[in-house]
Amino acid sequence: VTPFLYSIHARAVASDCELPFLQPLAGATITPDLVLRLGSAASGETPGPLTRWYQSEPDEDGASIAIDRTPSNELVMSFADGTTFHVGAGVIRLLAAPPQYTSGDLAAYALGPVLALALHLAGATLLHASAVVLCGKAVLFAGPSGSGKSTMAAMLHNSGYPVLSDDLTEVSGESLSALPSLPALRLWPEAVAALYGAGAEFPDRAPSWDKKIVSTVREGMETRSYEIAAVLFLQPRIESGPRLERLDATEAWKRLIANSYTARLPDRSMSRSILDMTTALADRVAMYTFSAADLAAAGDAGAFLERSLAEHLR
Amino acid sequence: MQGSVRVVAGEDVLIRTVGDELVLLDLQKGVYYGLNATGARIWELLASGLSIDETIACLESEHHASRESLTRDVVDLIEELRERDLIAADES
Numbered sequence: 001v002t003p004f005l006y007s008i009h010a011r012a013v014a015s016d017c018e019l020p021f022l023q024p025l026a027g028a029t030i031t032p033d034l035v036l037r038l039g040s041a042a043s044g045e046t047p048g049p050l051t052r053w054y055q056s057e058p059d060e061d062g063a064s065i066a067i068d069r070t071p072s073n074e075l076v077m078s079f080a081d082g083t084t085f086h087v088g089a090g091v092i093r094l095l096a097a098p099p100q101y102t103s104g105d106l107a108a109y110a111l112g113p114v115l116a117l118a119l120h121l122a123g124a125t126l127l128h129a130s131a132v133v134l135c136g137k138a139v140l141f142a143g144p145s146g147s148g149k150s151t152m153a154a155m156l157h158n159s160g161y162p163v164l165s166d167d168l169t170e171v172s173g174e175s176l177s178a179l180p181s182l183p184a185l186r187l188w189p190e191a192v193a194a195l196y197g198a199g200a201e202f203p204d205r206a207p208s209w210d211k212k213i214v215s216t217v218r219e220g221m222e223t224r225s226y227e228i229a230a231v232l233f234l235q236p237r238i239e240s241g242p243r244l245e246r247l248d249a250t251e252a253w254k255r256l257i258a259n260s261y262t263a264r265l266p267d268r269s270m271s272r273s274i275l276d277m278t279t280a281l282a283d284r285v286a287m288y289t290f291s292a293a294d295l296a297a298a299g300d301a302g303a304f305l306e307r308s309l310a311e312h313l314r
Numbered sequence: 315m316q317g318s319v320r321v322v323a324g325e326d327v328l329i330r331t332v333g334d335e336l337v338l339l340d341l342q343k344g345v346y347y348g349l350n351a352t353g354a355r356i357w358e359l360l361a362s363g364l365s366i367d368e369t370i371a372c373l374e375s376e377h378h379a380s381r382e383s384l385t386r387d388v389v390d391l392i393e394e395l396r397e398r399d400l401i402a403a404d405e406s
Contacts, residue, residue: 249333250348257346271341272328279330279337 005032007223008111009119009170010179019111020104021184034118037093038106046095047086050076065113075121077114085114092118111182116168120270124170125277128259129231130185131164131178132156133222134306135313137229138164138178141290142259147234151191152292152301158195159302164222171277176284177225229312231256231281232290241293242304252287253278286312315392317367320404321360327400329361338400347400349391356391360401366392 004015005025014032017039018024050068053075058064063080070076074088076095083106084095092114097106116126129142130153141152150166157163165181172179187195232244233255247255256278281287286309292301306313315321323329326341336354339346349357355376359369366388373384395401 250335250337253332253337254346268326268341271339275328275330275339279332282332 005030008034009115009124009181010223010225017103019107021107022182033090033122035091036110037091038103038110039094046076047072047074047088067117075117077117079109083109085110087114087118087121089121112168119170123273125173125273126260127169127171127231127256128167129169130166131169131226131228133162133164133226134229134302134309136226137313138226139229139305139309140169140178140231141234142231142255143234144259148191148237148292149234150185150187151195152234154185154187154191154195155292156302156305157185161302162222164226171228171281172225173273173277173280175225176228176277176280178228179225180222183222228281228285230286230288230309232288233259235289235291237294238291239294241291242301243291244288244308247287247289249282249287253282255287256281315366315389315396315403317370318365320363320365321392321396321401322404323361324400324402329357338395340398340400347395347398352387353391356388360392 004018006013006015006019006022007025008022011033012025012030013034013036015036015038019036048071050070052066053069054067056065061080065080066078068076068078070086074086076084076086078084081098083097083101086093086095092110094106094110119126127140127142128144128149129140130149131138131140132153133139134156141149143149153163153166163185164178166185168181170179170181171177231252233247257274260274260278323338324340328339328341330337330339331354332348334351336349336357337346338349356369356373359372360366364372370381370385370388373379373388374381377384392401
């Protein structure tokens with residue numbers, strides 16, 4: 001039974017447990033595009049013998065993510081702490097997790113890297129980027145973890161700009177539009193303190209994770225996609241910022257590939273989709289490196305970007 | 315490689331034009347290689363089905379460079395791509 005229905009990444013997602021930081025769709029009777037089964041870890045059976053399909057490079061703590069294939073060509077994604085999900089056609093199912101994990105912890109996994117894999121399986125092309133609406137068009141902020149994608153989106157949200165996505169942005173292949181993801185930003189505590197004051201209280205992203213959740217819903221959630229006007233690759237903040245520098249198409253493409261989700265997964269059709277999306281973006285969309293100002297002087301970032309990117313925002 | 319040989323891209327190689335470069339992406343190794351305008355033109359001719367000799371002749375008609383230097387450009391590029399398993403001789 002999956003009684004909770006949500007709009008996530010422009011899809012109807014049904015879940016068997018309430019997702020802690022999202023508003024369910026009230027009274028909706030839509031057939032879901034994706035079903036989340038997070039509430040039955042104990043009964044999760046591994047779907048047959050597995051063969052290793054992909055193993056990520058170890059992170060700074062030596063932890064890596066493994067993805068295995070099942071006999072029916074579905075995937076099993078395993079994290080270093082033992083949390084394991086089965087990603088099948090239209091369904092994400094929890095197989096195992098440490099006993100102390102709450103539904104919030106599991107949702108943080110399921111709606112992050114696991115959902116990214118499920119969306120890829122469904123043919124979506126994703127960038128490691130947040131997206132904000134400026135003058136009716138999407139501006140993407142791309143970069144590796146810790147580069148400030150969510151913080152940049154939160155700064156602009158504070159100035160009244162709608163946020164489309166956080167960390168993971170789906171790009172619609174044909175029109176090069178950015179789709180909405182989740183109505184929330186996940187921020188490190190330092191960013192929350194700098195942007196909202198040291199005493200600001202926000203719910204944890206998940207009890208076992210450090211990031212805080214900031215809702216980005218003002219007057220209803222963003223449900224439509226927006227044409228991408230520019231992609232900005234985040235550089236370290238500088239006191240003399242903000243500063244934008246235009247990239248040529250080839251350099252921009254290399255950075256896009258580096259920031260595309262699962263670009264290294266050994267799946268030819270996925271790789272072809274990502275290659276097509278990134279080459280189209282590099283050819284048709286303006287790309288820059290962007291060094292934001294110090295957080296304390298960040299208030300006018302939106303005005304600076306509107307002014308600097310005016311030719312692309314028309 | 316003989317001058318009459320035709321070459322094809324490796325099975326795990328995807329090729330796209332990005333800006334002024336031709337990019338060859340090796341899916342197995344997760345590595346890409348960029349060709350400049352000259353390299354891209356050579357690849358374009360080879361990929362259209364011309365043999366190595368036909369490619370050199372075609373370049374000769376397009377450029378003022380000597381046949382010797384054009385031959386060296388083509389052979390060097392083919393050797394480099396072959397060493398990286400990006401191309402193979404067309405067995406068909």
